[in-house]
Amino acid sequence: LIIMTVFKRLFEGTILPTTQTTLFTSTVGVMETVIKQMSVVNFTAAAATITVYLVPFGSTPSPSNAAIFNEAIGANQSVALRKIMNQSLQPGDYISASCSTLNSVTITASGSEVI
Numbered sequence: 001l002i003i004m005t006v007f008k009r010l011f012e013g014t015i016l017p018t019t020q021t022t023l024f025t026s027t028v029g030v031m032e033t034v035i036k037q038m039s040v041v042n043f044t045a046a047a048a049t050i051t052v053y054l055v056p057f058g059s060t061p062s063p064s065n066a067a068i069f070n071e072a073i074g075a076n077q078s079v080a081l082r083k084i085m086n087q088s089l090q091p092g093d094y095i096s097a098s099c100s101t102l103n104s105v106t107i108t109a110s111g112s113e114v115i
Contacts, residue, residue: 003031003114010035010109016050016099020061023097024109026089031114033089038081038109042073048101049073052084057092073105084109 010024010033026033042048052068053061063069067084089095099105 005112005114007036007112008110010095010111011107013041013106013108015103016040016097016105016107018098018100018102020051020053020096020098023095023107025094026091027113028091029115030091032091033093033111033113035084035087035089035095035109035111037111038084038107039078040073040081040105040107041078042075042105044101044104045075046101046104047072047074048099048104050097050099050105050107052081052095052097052107054084054087054089055094055096057090057094061096070100 049070049072053065054067055061055065
């Protein structure tokens with residue numbers, strides 16, 4: 001059995017909507033996906049809050065799988081979301097996120113897939 005790790009961008013800079021949206025789903029056929037880096041940028045002159053869920057396969061976003069809940073991102077700030085670093089997703093698990101203010105915050109993540 002050969003195990004290989006592939007490093008990749010999980011999703012590009014995506015503007016967060018005000019409703020929960022799936023940003024990434026761990027691929028069926030991989031052993032796990034590990035989130036190595038996730039960051040947000042508030043590109044407006046007003047603070048905004050974000051919520052990020054790490055949702056198990058077959059579930060929906062809920063308080064039980066919230067990784068970050070209503071976290072304030074200051075005006076014109078970039079923030080590394082350290083609470084999510086090194087979290088793992090099993091095949092079919094997914095990342096869902098939203099923002100309190102439309103067209104104000106982008107989110108980006110990279111990680112690795114263990115194949």
